[in-house]
Amino acid sequence: MTDDPTTPAAGTPVSKDAPVKPVTPAVPPNLGGKTTSAAVAPRRPAAAKKVADDTSPLLSRRHWLGLAWGSFTAASAAALAATGRFMFPNVLNEPPQQFKIGFPDEYVPGVDERWKVRYGVWIVRTPSDIVQEASGFYALISVCTHLGCTPNWLSAEVKFKCPCHGSGFRPTGVNFEGPAPRPLERARIVLAEDGQILVDKARKFQFELGQWADPESFLRS
Amino acid sequence: MDAIKDFFNFFADPRVFFLLTLTGFILMIWRRDVFTTPRVGYGLQVFLVLFFGLGLFDENFRLIVAKPDNVPIVGLVFLLLFFTWYSMRQAVLNDRRLDRGEPVEEKVEEDRVWVWPDLVYTELICLVLCSVVLIVWSIVLKAPLEQPANAAATPNPSKAPWYFLGLQEMLVYFDPWLAGVVLPTLIIVGLMAIPYIDTNPKGSGYYTFKERKAEISIFIFGFVVLWASLIVLGTFLRGPNWNFFGPFEYWDIHKLEALTNVNLSEYIWLQGVGVGLPSNWFVREFFGIVLLLLYIVALPVILARGVLKTYYEKLGPPRYCVGIFLFLMMLSLPMKMLARWLFNLKYIVAIPEFFFNI
Ligand code: FES
Numbered sequence: 035m036t037d038d039p040t041t042p043a044a045g046t047p048v049s050k051d052a053p054v055k056p057v058t059p060a061v062p063p064n065l066g067g068k069t070t071s072a073a074v075a076p077r078r079p080a081a082a083k084k085v086a087d088d089t090s091p092l093l094s095r096r097h098w099l100g101l102a103w104g105s106f107t108a109a110s111a112a113a114l115a116a117t118g119r120f121m122f123p124n125v126l127n128e129p130p131q132q133f134k135i136g137f138p139d140e141y142v143p144g145v146d147e148r149w150k151v152r153y154g155v156w157i158v159r160t161p162s163d164i165v166q167e168a169s170g171f172y173a174l175i176s177v178c179t180h181l182g183c184t185p186n187w188l189s190a191e192v193k194f195k196c197p198c199h200g201s202g203f204r205p206t207g208v209n210f211e212g213p214a215p216r217p218l219e220r221a222r223i224v225l226a227e228d229g230q231i232l233v234d235k236a237r238k239f240q241f242e243l244g245q246w247a248d249p250e251s252f253l254r255s
Numbered sequence: 256m257d258a259i260k261d262f263f264n265f266f267a268d269p270r271v272f273f274l275l276t277l278t279g280f281i282l283m284i285w286r287r288d289v290f291t292t293p294r295v296g297y298g299l300q301v302f303l304v305l306f307f308g309l310g311l312f313d314e315n316f317r318l319i320v321a322k323p324d325n326v327p328i329v330g331l332v333f334l335l336l337f338f339t340w341y342s343m344r345q346a347v348l349n350d351r352r353l354d355r356g357e358p359v360e361e362k363v364e365e366d367r368v369w370v371w372p373d374l375v376y377t378e379l380i381c382l383v384l385c386s387v388v389l390i391v392w393s394i395v396l397k398a399p400l401e402q403p404a405n406a407a408a409t410p411n412p413s414k415a416p417w418y419f420l421g422l423q424e425m426l427v428y429f430d431p432w433l434a435g436v437v438l439p440t441l442i443i444v445g446l447m448a449i450p451y452i453d454t455n456p457k458g459s460g461y462y463t464f465k466e467r468k469a470e471i472s473i474f475i476f477g478f479v480v481l482w483a484s485l486i487v488l489g490t491f492l493r494g495p496n497w498n499f500f501g502p503f504e505y506w507d508i509h510k511l512e513a514l515t516n517v518n519l520s521e522y523i524w525l526q527g528v529g530v531g532l533p534s535n536w537f538v539r540e541f542f543g544i545v546l547l548l549l550y551i552v553a554l555p556v557i558l559a560r561g562v563l564k565t566y567y568e569k570l571g572p573p574r575y576c577v578g579i580f581l582f583l584m585m586l587s588l589p590m591k592m593l594a595r596w597l598f599n600l601k602y603i604v605a606i607p608e609f610f611f612n613i
Binding site for chain 2: 176191198
């Protein structure tokens, strides 16, 4: 498309892609006998003159558009890549998923809140679990199963109560009021070699999938 | 004094509150001639001023109403009432003109626009007043900043920004994906669909009620009775642990409310039939699924053959289907709320196995 617009048009077949050339009224537009251009030919001269005048010798309109779209695409891609980079931070300040919480005899029966702030779990010691039917420990993850707020433990009412939409959970973790569709999740809880209790939040046990029967979801004692 | 407070606290019961807004809505539509008289308009505003003004003497009431977060809602109550009243009044006046065979008010001087000084002065006054209100507001009321966020401590109660309180209230009754994703999408899509469903050319460019009874009633029901009154309810009546509290009631964290919720399947299999819950989810939820299909699929057909026959013929099948679906979805909200308040019904279909709860 580097044709000099001043090249005479007469005799050259008009191809669809080539820049339209000014046609003098004296020359019939479809001299080359191409049937495709015949239909459009009568309309062309006026528009063609304008394009010819606008074209700068350095950069044709088509090139300029290509350049503009190219740089726009490149800039968008770069911005997208920069956003994507945020998904992989250099440092992650997350509490460890696995942690030791002391010896079993440090806990009295009932719900223990001491690790809620640091690790987001309640440790419950129960004389008899609903699923395992034994005495022991389980770790409830303090995330509401409705939309993820942190419920509060109300010791007087013996229940967990979520401040966002009012879901209530029994100390076992089973939901009984409000909109939460399923019980709180339990985390893996086992004894470490040194006799301390080890909680592993990376492994979760869901009641509705029958996972509370798993031996690692409950620490017998 | 306490008797009056108890009286108002009684209205804070969600059932009573909803019944009240519903009755108000029906009365407003039905006796619109009376509702739109200046006397009733002024009377309602004066009542509200007295209610809020005198209420401020009560400590618990002050704590809620004067909270910077909630002040806009107080304004909203006044404005909403005024604009509903005003547009209804214009509509009723125009209806009377139409009855007498006169042109509607907006068409009387169609060929001119009153600009100077009418419009320009009005704009100037509005400009000055709004600036004053905004400046005073920003100086007097502090922005309610709280402590840095802490994942382990959610404020109690934890309230969304006021314009989302209607959504938050919906979340109490429906599963998150339904109340948080499907229903809001339907609201937006539904609003966009209105011009394509309602092709009645009457009422374009002027106020009227009698030429668009159904359309206006449905819109006011959805906007005022559901959306706005849920915002008011969420702002003034929801307290710690997301329990209901009267406006003059002390926000007691330990207020005990029996809210044990029961799924429809549990009602049917445990209390109705008297056997345990079937282990297969399809058998367990069979009745809920049937009920749901009846509501969404069978009901529109029945209505199209019966009560809504004229509408069905006027709109044609595609428009009728879309319109009735949106309408039924809108009605499902108050129905589910009432079912929760009256029977502690939790979910009609509850399949936690794959997150399908309705
Ligand atoms: S997030 Fe807990 S009830 Fe909604």
